[in-house]
Amino acid sequence: MRVVIAKPGLDGHDRGAKVITRVLRDGGHEVIYTGIRKTPEQIVSILIDEDADALGLSSLSGAHEVLIPKICEKMRTAGLSDVIVFAGGIIPEKDHVSLYDSGVRAIFGPGTHSETIIDFLIEISQRKKRGEPTGVGEEIGWHWD
Template sequence: MRIVIAKPGLDGHDRGAKVITRILRDAGHEVIYTGIRKTPEEITRIMIDEDAHALGLSSLSGAHQVLIPKICEKLKSSNMHDVVVFAGGIIPEHDHQILFDSGVRAIFGPGTHSNTITEFLSEVENRKLNKMPTGVGEDLGWRWC
């Protein structure tokens, strides 16, 4: 898959995002890393121009419940309903539902094993192959847990 790993907002801590980038590359994916401090508009444009299938958002600054739903909305209004969105970083349990409601399909916190993330992506590939709703703007029945 072509996957964009992005750091939205004013958050400069990207060690985690870089590690994820490496893990996904080693699992055979083409990974585009955006660098830090990207706006929702920029991230959406990158998704469009790179024709990416999935977007991983890393957030450690606490702005996730504002920025991540905004990015999901932008993707939907740009006709990218089929794009799969997952998130990682420091996202407290009580904020998870807001993100899931926006179309995020998985949230990976600290201590997540790298295999879990690659298994999630295999499942995503599988679902897409079988035309099951997985994208940010598709039916919200399924999520990874």
């Protein structure tokens, strides 16, 4: 799978994002890392140009509530409804439901095992094959637990 790992917003701490890129690479995926401080518009352009299957967003600054739904919305507008969105970093439990409602399919907090993220990508590729909704613009409901 081609996966873009992006850091939206102003927070500059990307150790976590870099660990995830490594984990996904070792899991056999092609990972494109955007670097820090990307705007939603930049992230959507990168997804288009790289023909990505999935987007992983890392947020530690607390701006996830604003930025992640905005990125999801822009992806749908740009016709990227079939691209899968997952998130990681510091995202409080109370915000999970609204992010799932915006189209995010998984949220990985601190302490997540790397195998879990690989398993998630296996699950979504199987869901895709079966034609079940997984993309950011497809029917909301299913998310990874």
